[in-house]
Amino acid sequence: MGWGPTSDKTHGSRWRVHPLFVSFLLCISFGVFYTFYLFGNNPNLGYYGSNSLGCQEDNDGSWGIGVFYGDSPFSLKPIEDMNIWDNKSAAWPVANPVLTCASVTDSGFPSNFVLDPFLYAQDDILYMFFESKNPITRQGDIGVARSMDDGATWEHLGVVLDKESHLSHPYVFDYNGQIYMMPDESSKGDVRVYRATEFPLKWKLEKIILDHPLVDAFIIQHEGKYWMFGSYQSQVTCQHLEIWYSNSPFGPWTPHSKNPVSGPRNGGRPFLYNGNLYRLAHDERVRVFKIEVLSVHNYKEVEVDLGVEKPTKGKNAWNGARSHHLNVHQLRTGKWLAVADGDRTVYGDVTSRHMVGCGLIITAGSIIYIICWLLGFVKCLVTYNSLKRKNGANLVWERLKLRLRLNINPNTYKGKFIVSLLVMISVTIMCVGFWYIYGGNGAEKPYPVDGRFSQFTLLAMTYDARIWNLKMYVKHYSRCASVREIVVVWNKGKPPNLNDLDSTVPVRIRVEEQNSLNNRFKTDPLIKTKAILELDDDIMMNCDDLERGFKIWRENPERLVGFYPRLVTGPPPLQYRPEKHARKHNGYNMILTGAAFMDRELAFERYWGKEAESGRNTVDEVFNCEDVLMNFLYANATVGSVSVEYVKPAWAIDTSKFSGVAISGNTQAHYRVRSKCLEKFTRLYGGLSDRKVEFRRRKDGWDL
Numbered sequence: 001m002g003w004g005p006t007s008d009k010t011h012g013s014r015w016r017v018h019p020l021f022v023s024f025l026l027c028i029s030f031g032v033f034y035t036f037y038l039f040g041n042n043p044n045l046g047y048y049g050s051n052s053l054g055c056q057e058d059n060d061g062s063w064g065i066g067v068f069y070g071d072s073p074f075s076l077k078p079i080e081d082m083n084i085w086d087n088k089s090a091a092w093p094v095a096n097p098v099l100t101c102a103s104v105t106d107s108g109f110p111s112n113f114v115l116d117p118f119l120y121a122q123d124d125i126l127y128m129f130f131e132s133k134n135p136i137t138r139q140g141d142i143g144v145a146r147s148m149d150d151g152a153t154w155e156h157l158g159v160v161l162d163k164e165s166h167l168s169h170p171y172v173f174d175y176n177g178q179i180y181m182m183p184d185e186s187s188k189g190d191v192r193v194y195r196a197t198e199f200p201l202k203w204k205l206e207k208i209i210l211d212h213p214l215v216d217a218f219i220i221q222h223e224g225k226y227w228m229f230g231s232y233q234s235q236v237t238c239q240h241l242e243i244w245y246s247n248s249p250f251g252p253w254t255p256h257s258k259n260p261v262s263g264p265r266n267g268g269r270p271f272l273y274n275g276n277l278y279r280l281a282h283d284e285r286v287r288v289f290k291i292e293v294l295s296v297h298n299y300k301e302v303e304v305d306l307g308v309e310k311p312t313k314g315k316n317a318w319n320g321a322r323s324h325h326l327n328v329h330q331l332r333t334g335k336w337l338a339v340a341d342g343d344r345t346v347y348g349d350v351t352s353r354h355m356v357g358c359g360l361i362i363t364a365g366s367i368i369y370i371i372c373w374l375l376g377f378v379k380c381l382v383t384y385n386s387l388k389r390k391n392g393a394n395l396v397w398e399r400l401k402l403r404l405r406l407n408i409n410p411n412t413y414k415g416k417f418i419v420s421l422l423v424m425i426s427v428t429i430m431c432v433g434f435w436y437i438y439g440g441n442g443a444e445k446p447y448p449v450d451g452r453f454s455q456f457t458l459l460a461m462t463y464d465a466r467i468w469n470l471k472m473y474v475k476h477y478s479r480c481a482s483v484r485e486i487v488v489v490w491n492k493g494k495p496p497n498l499n500d501l502d503s504t505v506p507v508r509i510r511v512e513e514q515n516s517l518n519n520r521f522k523t524d525p526l527i528k529t530k531a532i533l534e535l536d537d538d539i540m541m542n543c544d545d546l547e548r549g550f551k552i553w554r555e556n557p558e559r560l561v562g563f564y565p566r567l568v569t570g571p572p573p574l575q576y577r578p579e580k581h582a583r584k585h586n587g588y589n590m591i592l593t594g595a596a597f598m599d600r601e602l603a604f605e606r607y608w609g610k611e612a613e614s615g616r617n618t619v620d621e622v623f624n625c626e627d628v629l630m631n632f633l634y635a636n637a638t639v640g641s642v643s644v645e646y647v648k649p650a651w652a653i654d655t656s657k658f659s660g661v662a663i664s665g666n667t668q669a670h671y672r673v674r675s676k677c678l679e680k681f682t683r684l685y686g687g688l689s690d691r692k693v694e695f696r697r698r699k700d701g702w703d704l
Contacts, residue, residue, distance in 0.1 A: 053105070053110040053135055053136075054101050054102070054104065054105030054109075054110035054111045054112060054135055055100075055101040055102055055105055055111070055112060055113075056112055056135055057350050057440070058112045058113060058133065058135075058350065059347070059348055059349070059350045059351055060112075060113070060133065060347065061113060061321075061322075061343040061345050061346075061347060061349070062101075062113055062343055062344060062345055063101075063113035063114060063115040063341050063342065063343045064096075064097030064099065064100040064101070064113070064114060064318050064319075064341070064342060064343075065097055065098060065099040065100075065114055065115070065117045065128070065130060065339055065340070065341050065342075066078060066079065066096030066097045066098060066318065066319065066339070066340055066341075066342055067079045067096065067098050067151045067152070067337065067338070067339055068308070068337070068338040068339075068340060069081075069082050069151075069335060069336065069337055069338075070335070070336045070338070071335065071336065072273065072336055073271060073273050073278070073306075073328045073336050073338070074273075074304075074305070074306060074307040075307055075336075076306075076307065076308050076328075076336070076338050077309075078095075078096050079093075079094055079095065079096055079098065079151075079152065080093055080094065080095040080096065080455050080484060083528050084152045085530070086152060086153055086452060088450070089153070089449060089450040089451065089452035090449045090450065090452065090454065090554040090555070090557065091153075091449075091452040091453065091454040092454055092529060092530030092531065092554075093454060093455065093528065093529065093530075094152055094153065094452060094453070094454065095446075095452075095453040095454050095455045095482070096318055096319075096342075096453065097318045097319075097342065097453065098151070098152075098153065098154055098452075099114055099117075099128070099130070099145055099154050099156070100113075100114065100448070100451075101113050101114060101132075101133075102448060102451060103145075103154070103156050103451045104132050104143060104156050106451060107156040107158075109132065109141075109143065109156070109158060109159050110134065110135050110136065111132040111133060111134065111135070111143070112133040112134075112135045113132075113133050113343075114130050114131065114132050114133075114143070114341070115130065115131050115168075115324075115325060115341035115343075116130055116131040116168050116169045116170065116325050116341060117129070117130045117325065117327055117339040117340070117341060118130070118169075118170050118171055118172050118268075118269060118327050119269075119327050119329045119337070119339060120172045120179070120200075121329060124148070124150075124332070125146060125147070125148060126146070126147040126150065126151055126329075126337075127144055127145070127146055127147075127200050128144065128145045128146075128147070128154065128339055129142060129143070129144050129160070129170040129172055129181065129200075130142070130143055130144075130145070130170065130341075131143075131167065131168040131169065131170065132159065134162075139165070139166040139167070140166045140167045140168045141159045141161060141162045141163075141167055142159065142160050142161035142162075142167050142170045142181070142183055143156065143157075143158065143159050143160065144156075144157050144158065144160050144200045144201070145157060146200075150331055150333075150337060151337050151339070153452070157200065157201065158201055160200060160201050160202070160203055161181070161183060161194065161203055163185070165185055165187045165188055166185075166187055167183045167184065167185055168183065168184045168216075169183060169184035169215075169216045169217075169266075170182075170183045171183070171217070171218045171219070171269065173219060173249070175249050178195055178196070179195070179196040179199050180193050180194065180195055180196070180206065180249070181193070181194045181195075181196070181203055182194075182209075182217060182218070182219065184215055184216050184217065186213040186214060186215050186233050187213075188213070189211075189212075189213050190208045190210060190211050190212065190213060191208070191209050191210040191212070191213070191214050191217055191228075191230070192205060192207070192208050192209070193205075193206045193207050193208075193209050193249070193250070194206055206250075207250055209249070209250050209251045209253070210228070210244065210251060210253050212232075213232070213233050214228070214230025214231065214232065214233075214242065215230055215231040215232070215233050215265065216230060216231060216265055216266040216267075217229065217230030217266070218230070218266060218269060218270060219249050220270050220277075222277060222294055223294070223295075225245050225246065225247065225296075226245065226246045226247065226248060226249050227243060227244070227245050227294065228243070228244040228245070228246070228253060229241065229242070229243055229266060229270075229279065230242055230244075230266065231265045231266065232260060240260040241260060241261045241262070241263040241264070241265070241266075242255065242256070242259045242260055242261065243255075243256035243258070243259060243261055243299060244256065245296060254296075256296070256299065257296065257297055258297075258298065258299050261299055263279075263281060263289065263301060264281040264282060264283055264287060265281060265282060266279070266280065266281055266282075267280040267281045267282030267286050267287065267324050267325050267326060268280035268282075268286065268325050268326040268327045268328075268340075269327045269328070270291075271328050276290055276291075277290075277291045277294070278290055278291065278304075279291055279301060280325075280326050282323070282324035282325065283324075284321075284322045284323075284324070285310075285322065285323055285324075286306065286308070286323055286324065286325065286326045286340065287303060287306070288303070288304055288305075288306045289301040289302065289303050289304070290302050290303075290304050306326075311342075312504035312505075313478075313479050313480075313481060313504050314479065315344050315345070315441060315442055315443035315444075316344070316443055316444050316445065316479055316480060316481040316543060317342075317344060317481065318342050318343075318344055318445075318481075319340070319341075319342020319343065319344070320342075320344045320443075321343050321344050321345055321346050322342070322343050322346065323340055323341060323342040323343070324341065325340060325341045326338055326339070326340045327339050327340075344441070344443050344445070345441045345443075349441055353436045353437065353441065354436070354437055356433075356436045357433045357434065357435070357436030357437035358433070358437070359433070360429050360430070360432055360433030360436065361429075361430060361433040361434070363429055363433075364426045364427075364429040364430040364433060367422055367425060367426035367429070368426050370422060371419055371422050371423060371426070374415070374418070374419055374422075375419065443481075444480065444481065444542060444543035444544040444547060445481055445547070446481045446482045446547050446550070446551075447547055447548065447550070447551035449551060449554045449555060453482070454482065454529075454531070454550075454554060455482050455483065455484035455529055455531075456482055456483065456484065456529050456531035456532065456533050456550055456597065457483075457484055457485050457486075457487060457527050457528070457529045457531070457532050457533070457600070458477055458483050458485070458486045458487070458533050458535060459486075459487045459488075459489065459520070459532050459533065459534050459535070460473060460486070460487075460488055460489065460535055460536065460537040461488075461489040461491060461517070461519060461520045461536070461537070462488060462489070462490065462491070462537040463490065463491045463492035463493050463515070464492060464493025464494055464495075465493070466537055466538070466656075467496050469537045469538050469655055469656070470488065470496065470501070470537050471496075471500065471501060471502070472540070472655070473537045473538075473540070474486055474501045474502065474503045474507060475501075475502040475503065476540065477535070477543070477546070478502075478503040478504045478505045478507070479504055479543065480543035480546050480547070481543065481547065482546070482547060482550055483505055483546075484505060484528070484529055485505055485506045485507070485508065485527070485528070485529075486503065486505060486506070486507045486508070487507075487508050487510060487524065487527065488507065488508070488509045488510065488537075489510050489512060489519050489520060489522070490509050490510060490511045490512060491512050491515045491516070491519060492515045495509045495511055496509070508526070510524065516619070516620055517619050517620075517623060517624070517625075517626040518607075518616050518619055518620065518626060520534060520593070520626055521534075521603060521604050521607040521608070521626065521630065522604070522608075523604045523605075523608060524600070524604075527600055529600070530557070530599060530600065530601070531550065531553060531554070531557075531597055531598075531599070531600070532597070532598055532599075532600040532603070533546065533549070533550070533595075533596070533597050534593045534594065534595070534596055534597075534598065535594070535595050536594040536595065538654055538655045538656035539594065539595050539652060539653070539654060539655075540652065540653045540655055541563070541595075541649045541650070541651060541652040541653070542649075542650060542651065544650070545563065545647070545649040545650055545652075548647050548702050549561055549562065549563065549597055549647045550597060552597075552645055552647055552698075552700075552702065553597035553598075553645070556642075556645055557599050557602075558599070558602070558638065558643075559634070559638075559642060559643055559644055559645045560591045560593065560596050560597070560598055560603075560630070560631065560634050560643065560644045560645070561591070561596060561597040561598075561644075561645040561646075561647060562591035562592060562593065562595050562596030562597065562644075562645075562646065562647070563591075563595040563596070563646070563647055563648070563649045563652065564579065564591065564592035564594065564595055564596075565579060565582050565588030565590070565591060565592075565644075565646045565695075566578075566579065566581075566582055566588060566589075566590040566591070566592065567581055567582035567585055567587055567588050567589055567590070567692065568589055568590055568678055568687075568688040568689060569585065569689055570687065570689045572679065572682075573675070573679060574675060574678040574679055574682065575671075575675050575678075576628075576671045576674035576675045576677075576678055577671075582695075583695070585692075586694055586695055587692040587693060587694045587695065588644065588646055588692070588693055588695070589631075589635070589644065589688045589689070589691040589692050589693060590628070590631045590644060590688060591631065591644040591645070591646060592627050593626070593627035593630050593631075594627060595652075596627075598630075603630065603634075606630075606633045606634070606637060607629070607630060607633060609633075611685075612629065612633055614684055615629040615632070615633075615680075615681060615684060615685070616629070618677065618680060618681075622673050622676075622677065624670070624673045624674060624677065625673065625674055625677035625681075628674060628677045628678065628681060629677070629681060631643075631644065631688065632681040632682075632684075632685040632686070632688065633685065635685070635686070635688055635691050636685045636686055642691075642693055643691065644691075644693060645693075645703075646693070646695070646703045647702050647703060648702060648703060648704050
């Protein structure tokens, strides 16, 4: 087995490759090709799209930091619910997370993730200190970011503490007119305090205040004393909460008589609200405890509800798996601001995926061995001479395997079927194994633009005969990361009960009085996002395709950005043709709005403007061509520049073909009507023939 001598028939070649090795190599090639085909052009493999040294997959997770607002610490809502816009970063509205490893890495400080945020306010400027994991040293450093707009956007300023040991939990506090930081540096075996010499970037070790290691410690002043809370670091756990007290934050410190106190590890800065003191803690989620008794002889805390809604989009949510830190702060306006960390993966995810992937590859290799054995490339597991030295039980087993091979003869139809089936199974298992190793954790994440995230509204038009489509549509797309709301334009029949729709985002049904395709573009003041994705209810594609399209639209908000290109070419009479015509001529000048992003104000105002009245009447007459009209209106308004942009979906399924309720069921008749629309709209609004955009012109490769 393996390499061996050859006969004269090998043209003098001295060695040959064993078929078992060739089979395994081919199977691996399938797996590698499959992996690169699916993920080779996907920047989300490094979280948040960073291709630099930072933002690499890490066993500790892919943490980011988000912002929340509320009227109290117990009514916090994520920033996207506040409808805050940032025009400079194309965030309409700004969405969490507001700070990621990409934000830090792009500013020149490589980071794999950011977590443990602490706020410090100076007048109207907010500073956020946080742990940033250095991908080179594999240890935590302390970074700082600044916000000038009450936490809506953040500018990373740099790394303020970088030590030989791991740093985290940068608790910042005031004392006697000075600013101090007490990071978690428990690996040193003590608790250390640093003083700001040039706030916020330069810090100097002031004092070792406790010769005892505490994890995630903080100091508060309460009833005339200073109290330090932290968890004792044993070899296996940090769940032993300890309390110490002193007359000064610099000690000497006295242990509480109740130590160790029963309670989970600290999860942020404690806070006062309505005269009550609260401690934040965490396991996989942030928890809040009301401190009812705190004295040198006694301690009592009771857990209360924080009131923060749990993420509903699973791995597609930036904090879908866990969150372990929260810092609340009351703004000058009286509103409350909070920063929290979150992760979409669990601890050890990379290792577990690699173990499963390697196990599957070994399994595929075992199947390949069986195939080669059935084909006769491998005669037996051992030589005949070694068989004679085996005991009776082993000899019976070897004879049984030989009989099995003879019963499954690869020269018969039955044998060929079994071998073919095993080949397909082994290739499939190999591909799945490579997917586990290289395909990430399965999350379909959003793509940042200028380091910011945003959201869009999904709009679908349907009627009563397609309710089954709608249920599947809502369940699938509501879990996409950037979808904020789904608006259903109901054209005919009795609308469904919202309770019948399985959605992770709000769903609103807008019932129309008239069954008209023009309703697709009707102005809707209740829509809060700038971006609208018009997506027919019978089109199913993956969330990553939607996220790619959303990124391209945010970079080109004046264009129609969609997934179905068409090419209108002259001379007259113009004919409406399928996508293969555009492919044949390597270009497109129209994007079907049945799957397209657009600016809700820009697009809808154009569509309902006076100049489009004749076109809208035509749409009602033929019950068709509303998307054709929108393309002509965009082209007419953007003379001399590109008005459409194409993004290729990995896959798309038209579910209406399985139901028989498609509006355009008769393709030829449908095309004839649209060809007439092309002629009429050309006379009304000018031609499209000179607006051709070539495929493969963008560097991202998403327009192939």
